Amino acid sequence: MTNIPAAAGSAAKLKPLRPGMFNLPAQADMPVRLLGNRCRACGEPFFPKRHYCAACTSGDLEDTGFSETGKIDTFTVVRQQPPGGAIAPPYAIVRVKLDDGPTVQTIATNCDPEKLKIGDRVQLIAHRVMDDEAGATVVSFMAQPVKQG
Amino acid sequence: MREVVVLGAGLHRFGRFPDLSLQDLGREAIKNALADSGVPFKDIEVAYVGRVLAGMGAGLSVVSEMGQTGIPVINIEMACGSSTSAFREAYLSVANGVYDTALVVGFEKMQRGMLQISEQASYQTVMGLAVMPAAYALQAQRYMADHEATPEMFAQVSVKSHRNGALNPYAQYQKEVTIEEVLASRMIADPITLLQCSPTTDGAAAVVICAKEKAAKYSAARSMTVAGWATGSGKFESHDDGEGDAETNTGEVTRLANQAYARAGIGPEDVDVTQVHDAFSPGEVFTIEGLGLVKAGAGARAVWDGRTEITGDIPVNTDGGLLSRGHPIGATGAAMVTEIFRQLTGEAGPRQVKGGDAKVGLIHNAGIGGVNILVFKR
Numbered sequence: 001m002t003n004i005p006a007a008a009g010s011a012a013k014l015k016p017l018r019p020g021m022f023n024l025p026a027q028a029d030m031p032v033r034l035l036g037n038r039c040r041a042c043g044e045p046f047f048p049k050r051h052y053c054a055a056c057t058s059g060d061l062e063d064t065g066f067s068e069t070g071k072i073d074t075f076t077v078v079r080q081q082p083p084g085g086a087i088a089p090p091y092a093i094v095r096v097k098l099d100d101g102p103t104v105q106t107i108a109t110n111c112d113p114e115k116l117k118i119g120d121r122v123q124l125i126a127h128r129v130m131d132d133e134a135g136a137t138v139v140s141f142m143a144q145p146v147k148q149g
Numbered sequence: 150m151r152e153v154v155v156l157g158a159g160l161h162r163f164g165r166f167p168d169l170s171l172q173d174l175g176r177e178a179i180k181n182a183l184a185d186s187g188v189p190f191k192d193i194e195v196a197y198v199g200r201v202l203a204g205m206g207a208g209l210s211v212v213s214e215m216g217q218t219g220i221p222v223i224n225i226e227m228a229c230g231s232s233t234s235a236f237r238e239a240y241l242s243v244a245n246g247v248y249d250t251a252l253v254v255g256f257e258k259m260q261r262g263m264l265q266i267s268e269q270a271s272y273q274t275v276m277g278l279a280v281m282p283a284a285y286a287l288q289a290q291r292y293m294a295d296h297e298a299t300p301e302m303f304a305q306v307s308v309k310s311h312r313n314g315a316l317n318p319y320a321q322y323q324k325e326v327t328i329e330e331v332l333a334s335r336m337i338a339d340p341i342t343l344l345q346c347s348p349t350t351d352g353a354a355a356v357v358i359c360a361k362e363k364a365a366k367y368s369a370a371r372s373m374t375v376a377g378w379a380t381g382s383g384k385f386e387s388h389d390d391g392e393g394d395a396e397t398n399t400g401e402v403t404r405l406a407n408q409a410y411a412r413a414g415i416g417p418e419d420v421d422v423t424q425v426h427d428a429f430s431p432g433e434v435f436t437i438e439g440l441g442l443v444k445a446g447a448g449a450r451a452v453w454d455g456r457t458e459i460t461g462d463i464p465v466n467t468d469g470g471l472l473s474r475g476h477p478i479g480a481t482g483a484a485m486v487t488e489i490f491r492q493l494t495g496e497a498g499p500r501q502v503k504g505g506d507a508k509v510g511l512i513h514n515a516g517i518g519g520v521n522i523l524v525f526k527r
């Protein structure tokens with residue numbers, strides 16, 4: 001667990017939604033690198049990590065971090081809350097082609113989902129999903145448009 | 150392998166039937182299929198059952214309603230593709246001479262609301278990423294950026310399906326809708342509105358198959374031949390990003406369709422009538438491209454131009470499809486076989502394509518992670 005420096009009146013602890021998926025920054029809304037792995041035999045990148053390569057079946061994969069930035073390959077705005085979802089609609093699901101790494105799906109955040117466009121550049125950040133029972137802020141990786149206007 | 154024919158098929162009407170049990174639904178479908186085929190239940194040597202949400206042993210509890218003849222009852226699950234999987238396994242057992250006569254059954258009773266596609270509390274579920282229509286919506290948005298397609302073209306799939314459903318007494322929805330109504334219905338995941346989502350449905354479907362060399366003794370004067378099949382579980386493609394993709398990935402559909410065409414000795418140009426897995430309206434557009442019925446990028450335009458209507462040159466989902474006939478997930482595949490049987494035997498009534506002269510029927514039925522293709526000839 002990383003403690004946020006006591007600043008800006010917020011002392012809530014940050015907790016990753018799942019351990020080991022990204023490097024936990026000191027504060028919410030800071031950039032994150034996704035932690036995945038890459039097949040040593042064929043070079044295919046995976047996020048989340050796999051034990052065996054989906055492309056060539058090799059079990060020889062090395063852990064790696066992927067780039068924090070990428071661009072939107074496609075997106076949709078979800079307007080009905082799915083079962084078990086912690087995020088209130090409307091929100092955008094984006095498929096992001098990382099500059100160095102695989103294509104990943106996540107939520108767009110800190111933006112107007114109605115103004116997203118295919119091809120927009122995004123930065124991956126750690127953003128709040130919910131609070132847990134102990135009062136910690138549970139964060140996951142989300143995509144923040146680099147600029148939106 | 151031996152030639153195998155479909156001798157009969159039948160449904161319990163699709164809809165919402167809170168007062169009926171799985172046994173009630175399944176018994177009606179089996180009774181109708183047996184009557185249609187002329188095969189008495191005591192001659193059925195094996196039953197393959199597609200079902201998803203029902204508990205342990207559900208297949209046996211439904212099939213034994215018809216009599217406890219001691220036959221093997223084999224439960225099969227591949228999500229929304231379960232009963233085409235059951236059909237294929239039944240076909241292979243008869244084709245290989247293990248049995249002469251087999252029953253295929255699919256049934257389901259469903260809860261209202263969105264299907265959940267990930268296991269409880271996966272990170273995708275918590276983050277709201279495990280949204281079934283979103284898989285189709287993401288692909289549809291990309292499709293619109295890459296091709297000259299509009300939300301209206303996807304909405305037209307639903308207009309067409311409901312028009313066909315209105316002609317099908319077994320459909321869940323037997324009412325036409327206008328394109329304005331489709332577009333004005335609640336937005337679920339852009340560009341997919343509520344009327345472009347398949348409903349949750351209760352229903353059952355059954356099919357009787359037989360080795361052709363043993364079929365003459367039954368009263369059914371008509372049949373269709375199982376001509377080709379293919380199945381697969383979603384081959385990895387670079388930069389694939391997981392959930393839902395096997396259903397919306399036209400490359401995967403093409404890979405399997407080509408296997409099925411090769412087995413049947415035909416090409417897509419020979420197909421007269423098709424059933425595709427339109428769980429959401431873009432599914433029809435992507436799938437007719439994947440099947441090679443139209444060129445890549447031409448699917449939305451083909452729908453818009455009416456080519457997939459009953460009166461069109463590539464009629465698709467003549468019974469209303471998942472969108473209007475309904476989608477009781479375990480029963481959907483067997484219902485697709487039922488409609489192709491009606492079409493190829495010239496018994497589809499007001500839904501009949503090609504003046505009753507349809508010779509080749511094609512089925513695409515997808516389940517999470519997998520796709521089944523079936524080809525039939527009159």
Ligand SMILES: [Zn+2]
Nearest residue numbers: 039042053056
């Ligand atoms: Zn590999």
